[in-house]
Amino acid sequence: MALVKIALGIDLGGTKTAFGLVDAAGQVIDRHEIPTQASAGGEKLARHTAAGAAVLIERARSRNLQVVGIGIGSAGVIGAQGQVITAANVIKGWSGVPLAGIVREETGLPTFAMNDVHAHALGEDWLGAGAGAETSLMVAFGTGVGGGMIIGGQVMKGAHYLAGHVGHFSSPYAQGVPCTCGGEGHLEAVAAGPAIYQRYLKLGGEQSSPDTKDVALRARNGDRLAIEAIEYAARAAGLALGDLANILDPHVLVVSGGVANLGDLWWPIVEAEFKKAALGHAKETVIRRAQLGADAPLLGAVTVIPDFVRK
Numbered sequence: 001m002a003l004v005k006i007a008l009g010i011d012l013g014g015t016k017t018a019f020g021l022v023d024a025a026g027q028v029i030d031r032h033e034i035p036t037q038a039s040a041g042g043e044k045l046a047r048h049t050a051a052g053a054a055v056l057i058e059r060a061r062s063r064n065l066q067v068v069g070i071g072i073g074s075a076g077v078i079g080a081q082g083q084v085i086t087a088a089n090v091i092k093g094w095s096g097v098p099l100a101g102i103v104r105e106e107t108g109l110p111t112f113a114m115n116d117v118h119a120h121a122l123g124e125d126w127l128g129a130g131a132g133a134e135t136s137l138m139v140a141f142g143t144g145v146g147g148g149m150i151i152g153g154q155v156m157k158g159a160h161y162l163a164g165h166v167g168h169f170s171s172p173y174a175q176g177v178p179c180t181c182g183g184e185g186h187l188e189a190v191a192a193g194p195a196i197y198q199r200y201l202k203l204g205g206e207q208s209s210p211d212t213k214d215v216a217l218r219a220r221n222g223d224r225l226a227i228e229a230i231e232y233a234a235r236a237a238g239l240a241l242g243d244l245a246n247i248l249d250p251h252v253l254v255v256s257g258g259v260a261n262l263g264d265l266w267w268p269i270v271e272a273e274f275k276k277a278a279l280g281h282a283k284e285t286v287i288r289r290a291q292l293g294a295d296a297p298l299l300g301a302v303t304v305i306p307d308f309v310r311k
């Protein structure tokens with residue numbers, strides 16, 4: 001009996017690493033998860049990731065499934081050879097680590113790695129909100145703000161693998177606000193989840209409020225300052241999406257991330273500001289909420305394994 005071909009997708013984040021056995025139609029048929037040893041040192045972390053992969057590879061073999069390759073979406077800027085170019089401060093010692101090379105060496109399988117947000121965008125384009133569209137732009141508003149432009153099923157990586165860093169362009173709403181990247185005035189500094197929390201405190205909100213989730217809860221209960229903090233972030237997000245539509249004109253704009261879960265507190269303002277900022281027919285751009293949740297990066301990561309996915 002011929003072995004059924006399967007791929008292994010990995011989503012390597014700052015705190016946890018998720019593994020999934022993915023079939024050619026995009027079903028996740030088995031899963032595994034480990035804490036990311038972010039302070040272990042880069043090469044050790046890559047080997048630890050390979051050991052996690054081995055768990056699912058072994059389970060696949062026992063089910064007569066043939067793992068044809070591994071796709072990794074990882075925090076950091078990831079180069080063409082699946083090597084980590086830079087990783088800000090998310091993972092200690094991650095810069096320079098030949099991530100795909102180490103996992104390939106440890107598992108004996110063809111291995112590909114890319115930035116996790118790029119993988120996220122590829123996942124939504126393959127099976128989620130961008131499915132069937134010729135081009136899609138995914139923008140995620142979460143702990144940070146990031147994105148990925150997909151053209152004909154391929155992610156645009158840019159000359160330095162930085163394309164899609166939509167959190168780090170200037171927003172008029174962010175003037176003078178320091179950004180996580182070390183710069184200031186960037187979209188992420190006003191539109192990410194933590195920025196909403198910071199703004200709430202700055203507006204004079206309840207100083208004992210612990211986090212963004214609490215601010216959202218307060219907004220739902222009518223706290224005027226909490227509502228104002230969320231609305232401010234939403235205006236910045238909508239303007240940015242409109243600007244991006246003017247530049248890139250995607251067929252579908254996929255909006256993802258925890259902030260997009262704020263529902264009626266956030267979406268109507270984003271959409272209204274988007275329409276104000278977008279030019280001409282860009283106002284009609286289809287905007288969809290992301291559909292794949294936390295699975296998007298590991299699903300997207302396997303799309304780069306040659307001759308594997310069914311599109």
Ligand SMILES: [Zn+2]
Binds near residue numbers: 179180183186
């Ligand atoms: Zn920045």
